[in-house]
Each structure stands twice: as C-alpha cells, then as structure tokens.
Amino acid sequence: MSHPRQLFIILALLGIIGLAAAAYAWWPRPNDWTAAERATLQTLGLDSLPPLPADPSNRYANDAQAAAWGEKLFFDTRFSVNGQVACGTCHLPQLGFQDGLPLGKGVGQTGRRTMPIAGTAYSPWLFWDGRKDSQWAQALGPLESAVEHGSSRTQYAHLIATAYRDEYEAIFGPLPDLTGLPAAAGPVDNPSARAAWEGMSAAGQEAVNQIFVNIGKAIAAYERTLLPQPTRFDAYVQAAVAGDTAVMRDLFTADEVAGLRLFIGQANCIRCHNGPLLTDNDFHNTAVSQAPGLPEDLGRAAGAPQVLADEFNCLSAYSDATSEQCAELRFILAEGEQLIRAFKPPSLRGVAQRPPYMHAGQIATLEDVLIHYNTAPTAPAGHSELEPLNLSPAELEQLLAFLQTLNE
Amino acid sequence: MSKKIVTILVTAAVTATLLIVLFIFLMPTYGPRFLHPLMADSMPQSMPAGRAEHMMNAAPPAGLDTAANRLTDNEQFRVSFSSDLDPVVINQMHSWTLHVETAAGQPVENAEILVDGGMPQHGHGLPTQPQVTEYLGEGNYRVEGLRFQMGGWWEVKFDITADGHDTITFNLVLGG
Numbered sequence: 001m002s003h004p005r006q007l008f009i010i011l012a013l014l015g016i017i018g019l020a021a022a023a024y025a026w027w028p029r030p031n032d033w034t035a036a037e038r039a040t041l042q043t044l045g046l047d048s049l050p051p052l053p054a055d056p057s058n059r060y061a062n063d064a065q066a067a068a069w070g071e072k073l074f075f076d077t078r079f080s081v082n083g084q085v086a087c088g089t090c091h092l093p094q095l096g097f098q099d100g101l102p103l104g105k106g107v108g109q110t111g112r113r114t115m116p117i118a119g120t121a122y123s124p125w126l127f128w129d130g131r132k133d134s135q136w137a138q139a140l141g142p143l144e145s146a147v148e149h150g151s152s153r154t155q156y157a158h159l160i161a162t163a164y165r166d167e168y169e170a171i172f173g174p175l176p177d178l179t180g181l182p183a184a185a186g187p188v189d190n191p192s193a194r195a196a197w198e199g200m201s202a203a204g205q206e207a208v209n210q211i212f213v214n215i216g217k218a219i220a221a222y223e224r225t226l227l228p229q230p231t232r233f234d235a236y237v238q239a240a241v242a243g244d245t246a247v248m249r250d251l252f253t254a255d256e257v258a259g260l261r262l263f264i265g266q267a268n269c270i271r272c273h274n275g276p277l278l279t280d281n282d283f284h285n286t287a288v289s290q291a292p293g294l295p296e297d298l299g300r301a302a303g304a305p306q307v308l309a310d311e312f313n314c315l316s317a318y319s320d321a322t323s324e325q326c327a328e329l330r331f332i333l334a335e336g337e338q339l340i341r342a343f344k345p346p347s348l349r350g351v352a353q354r355p356p357y358m359h360a361g362q363i364a365t366l367e368d369v370l371i372h373y374n375t376a377p378t379a380p381a382g383h384s385e386l387e388p389l390n391l392s393p394a395e396l397e398q399l400l401a402f403l404q405t406l407n408e
Numbered sequence: 409m410s411k412k413i414v415t416i417l418v419t420a421a422v423t424a425t426l427l428i429v430l431f432i433f434l435m436p437t438y439g440p441r442f443l444h445p446l447m448a449d450s451m452p453q454s455m456p457a458g459r460a461e462h463m464m465n466a467a468p469p470a471g472l473d474t475a476a477n478r479l480t481d482n483e484q485f486r487v488s489f490s491s492d493l494d495p496v497v498i499n500q501m502h503s504w505t506l507h508v509e510t511a512a513g514q515p516v517e518n519a520e521i522l523v524d525g526g527m528p529q530h531g532h533g534l535p536t537q538p539q540v541t542e543y544l545g546e547g548n549y550r551v552e553g554l555r556f557q558m559g560g561w562w563e564v565k566f567d568i569t570a571d572g573h574d575t576i577t578f579n580l581v582l583g584g
C-alpha cells in the first residue's frame with residue numbers, strides 16, 4: 001500500500017537532483033576559462049610584453065640625452081619646407097600619436113593613413129608595407145617625403161648647425177664644416193634639390209648623410225620610450241590568470257567576456273592580432289579595398305624590395321649592427337603571391353579611440369570593420385587570408401564591446 | 409486500484425521526462441560522446457590536409473606526427489632538429505640545428521638543403537625565408553631565419569640532396 005508512495009518520493013527526489021545538476025551545468029559562468037584559454041589570455045596581457053628589444057643598428061637607442069633631444073626634433077616644425085610640419089603634426093600625442101584622418105596631411109596629402117607609434121620599437125618592420133627596418137631609418141622617410149616635411153637633408157644639416165649645434169655635438173661629436181653646402185639638396189622628388197645633391201662630392205654627401213642619420217637615431221631614441229599603457233583588458237587578464245572570478249566579474253561585462261572569447265576563439269582574430277601588442281607585426285592580405293583616387297597599392301609586395309634597397313637599412317654602412325644582427329633583413333621573404341596587398345596589422349590597443357581604420361582609412365567605424373571581417377569580401381588583388389565568420393549581430397556587438405576594453 | 413496505476417504511470421512519465429531533460433541539459437558537460445552518429449554528423453571535425461581551404465579556424469588534425477626526429481619521406485635519411493628557441497614561440501626570430509644521417513646512422517656530410525613550409529590550414533607559407541647557412545660537421549647544419557607569426561599547425565619542409573635526394577616535413581603546433 002505504501003510501496004508506490006515511496007517509489008514516488010524516490011523518483012521525485014531523483015528528478016529534483018537531476019534538475020539541480022542541469023541548472024548547475026547550464027548556469028552561465030562566462031568567466032570560466034580552461035587552462036589553455038588562460039595561457040592564451042596571458043600571452044595577450046601587457047605583463048607578457050618583454051623588455052624593450054635592443055636596437056643594435058642604433059648605438060644611441062638607449063641614450064637618454066639623445067632621446068630628450070629627439071623629442072624636441074619630433075615636435076619642431078622648422079624641420080619642414082614650409083616651417084609648419086613636424087612629426088607631431090600627424091602623430092599627435094593626445095590622439096595616441098596619430099591624427100584621426102583617413103590620409104595624413106603634411107605639406108601635401110599622404111597616400112596612406114598615419115599609424116600610431118606606441119610599441120613600434122618591438123616591430124622588425126615599419127610602415128604599413130614594412131619598407132623600413134628600424135625606427136631611425138623610418139624617421140628619415142617623412143623628412144624627405146614631398147607630401148610630409150617636404151625638405152631635404154642638407155637643409156636639415158644647416159638647421160642643426162644653426163639651431164642645435166651644442167646639443168648635437170654633446171651627443172654625436174663635432175659637426176663637420178658645412179660651408180659651401182647647398183641650402184637644399186637630397187635624393188628627393190624636387191628636381192633642383194636632386195640636381196644639387198648629384199652635384200655634391202661623395203665625401204660631402206657622406207658627411208651630410210651622417211648628420212641626417214643621427215637625426216633619425218635621436219628621434220628613434222625618443223620613440224622607443226613611447227609604450228602602450230595598461231588597460232582594463234590587462235587588469236582582466238591578470239585576474240583571469242590568477243583565477244579571481246570576483247575581480248573578473250567587476251572588470252568585464254558579460255558581453256565583453258563573450259567578445260574576448262570570440263576574439264581568441266571562433267572569430268580567431270588572434271591569428272594576426274596576437275601577443276601583448278595585439279599584432280604579429282607581419283603582413284597579411286585582409287581584402288581591404290583599394291582606396292579610390294589613389295594609385296594601386298601593392299603593400300608588402302612593393303615594401304619588401306624597397307627595404308632591401310634602402311640606403312639606411314640594417315646592413316648599410318650607417319647601421320651600427322653587424323650583419324649577424326640583421327636576421328630579419330637577411331632572411332626577408334621578398335617575393336610571392338602572399339605579399340600582394342599584404343599590410344601590417346596595427347596594434348589594436350586603443351583602437352576604438354582612433355577611427356578611421358585600415359591603411360588608407362577605408363573603413364570609417366569599428367562596426368564596419370567587424371562587418372568586413374564577418375563577410376570577408378574577395379581581395380581587390382592577391383589572395384585574402386580571411387574567410388567569412390558568419391557571426392550573429394549580437395556576437396558582433398560582443399566583439400565590439402571587447403575591443404573597447406583596450407582603451408587606455 | 410485504477411487510481412494507484414494512474415499515480416505510478418504519472419510518476420514514471422514525469423521522471424522519464426526529467427531524465428530526458430537532464431540528458432539534454434547535461435550535454436555541454438559530458439560532450440557529444442553519447443550522441444547518435446546521425447546527430448554527430450554536423451559537429452566540426454578535423455579534416456584531411458587536402459581540404460585546406462575552409463578551415464582557417466580548425467584545430468590541427470588529430471594524430472599529427474610532431475616528432476622532431478624522423479625518417480625522410482622515402483626513408484633515405486634520418487633527420488632531427490633542435491631549436492635555439494626552446495620551446496618555439498611565435499614572433500621570435502631564431503635558428504635550428506638540423507642533423508642528417510643515413511637510414512643506417514652515418515652522418516651525411518655537406519648535403520644541399522632547401523627550406524620551405526607554411527600553414528596548410530591557412531593557405532600561406534612561411535613569413536621569412538629560412539636558409540641553411542653553415543655546415544657544422546658530423547651531419548649537423550645550421551638553419552637560420554625561422555620566425556612563426558601565429559599559433560596553430562605549421563609545416564617546415566626540408567629538401568635534402570646528398571648521396572641521394574629526399575624530403576621531410578616536420579609538424580609543429582604552436583600556441584598563442
């Protein structure tokens with residue numbers, strides 16, 4: 001008589017235990033990361049940023065005096081053909097050392113977007129196409145570009161002699177005698193400056209080049225001090241590595257956590273945006289459109305031969321490195337389909353604060369960047385490394401939320 | 409009497425429903441192992457290397473041979489490598505020492521060795537052009553210029569010409 005009732009109670013209890021177990025299994029715990037995921041997260045945190053790598057090509061790289069002087073040069077508009085352009089005109093400190101424009105504006109307009117500078121000391125290649133292989137060699141490019149500073153190396157040598165003689169000589173030793181040196185001469189686009197340069201003796205050119213190179217090395221010593229600052233994301237990574245769920249919950253919303261999960265998982269952004277700088281500093285074709293009105297841009301396919309031919313590369317006479325220390329240049333991948341329209345991924349740190357996006361500002365908003373990745377259009381040339389992600393609008397929102405945690 | 413049967417039947421039905429619900433809800437915990445093969449068919453699985461186009465985000469194939477000491481494809485040579493950077497991590501330039509011997513164990517001197525490789529699941533090659541730069545003696549060769557720029561499955565291939573010719577592909581699975 002009481003038998004069925006006992007059975008009933010047992011079955012009911014079983015059912016309740018089962019439901020409780022199911023609820024436990026299904027209760028969302030977004031901050032639970034597997035050991036492998038935690039290891040991946042750790043590689044992205046700023047705590048994983050190694051000490052500044054040596055720059056053997058620049059013997060002044062860690063010279064504090066050179067860095068202090070380089071900072072002055074970075075913001076000195078006298079280093080331009082019209083007295084109005086300095087590095088800091090396009091690389092504005094208050095905007096993360098970029099300008100928020102699709103294309104840079106100096107003496108003229110550049111063919112690409114101004115890049116942020118923090119952390120570039122870690123990059124073996126500089127510029128969107130990596131056509132320079134050190135910060136100091138990079139700095140010499142805009143100084144002689146017709147659309148940026150627009151002047152030439154003898155003008156800069158004269159300027160050093162009149163405005164900065166003492167500071168220069170304290171770091172680099174005596175300036176050579178500059179009498180008789182043309183006011184404007186260099187291997188630049190301007191035909192008269194070019195002709196004046198070609199008319200100079202090899203020794204004269206050499207002396208000017210040395211001053212020019214030292215300008216670059218001082219600016220580089222300053223740029224090395226520009227490093228990414230810790231973000232909310234880095235605090236989250238610390239908490240995740242420590243397994244501190246309470247802190248994780250305080251730092252990130254459920255959407256931000258879900259976005260991070262997509263970033264390192266299903267969306268696999270981490271393929272290219274990896275390491276603590278969230279860039280691999282290599283080159284990828286991501287099917288970004290050719291900017292209308294600009295000449296066809298081949299990206300790395302054009303940049304690789306340029307860096308090999310650069311008069312100021314790691315293997316040049318102006319570099320302080322031995323050839324063994326120039327491994328990146330010696331073993332450069334300089335040709336092949338995979339370089340066509342391949343560009344360097346910028347660091348994603350602070351990315352939400354600096355629209356527009358891509359190498360010529362082709363994409364106006366972060367939302368549109370995510371749509372680009374979600375649909376993965378075909379590349380205008382070369383072969384895209386992307387494939388459609390087919391994420392839902394809600395998932396794209398989560399990715400967006402995550403990218404905003406990278407703000408300083 | 410009939411009331412008793414109804415009670416039992418109702419209890420059984422409720423419990424069965426609960427157990428089914430339980431089975432479904434616990435799936436994320438115990439994984440797909442009790443699924444019927446028909447249902448499991450739509451689960452992502454590692455694919456053979458030939459179908460490389462649509463697996464950018466796939467895991468490396470199961471059972472990948474990642475040994476650093478192997479016989480070449482036609483068993484002409486036995487080849488092993490050791491990396492200066494150990495463990496190998498991404499985004500760092502480094503060198504390997506490659507050891508080549510005959511299948512019988514004799515060091516192979518002054519072989520001509522070419523290096524190639526890439527990520528089969530991503531459809532791209534190596535980001536650098538590594539080269540054998542020096543013969544170190546006793547069948548050892550210095551390979552310089554290796555850098556891997558992302559985590560995942562990498563192949564590094566050596567094409568070896570000495571007394572005979574053969575090829576070998578080493579597999580690496582990198583984190584990050």
Ligand SMILES: [Cu+2]
Binds near residue numbers: 532
């Ligand atoms: Cu890859």
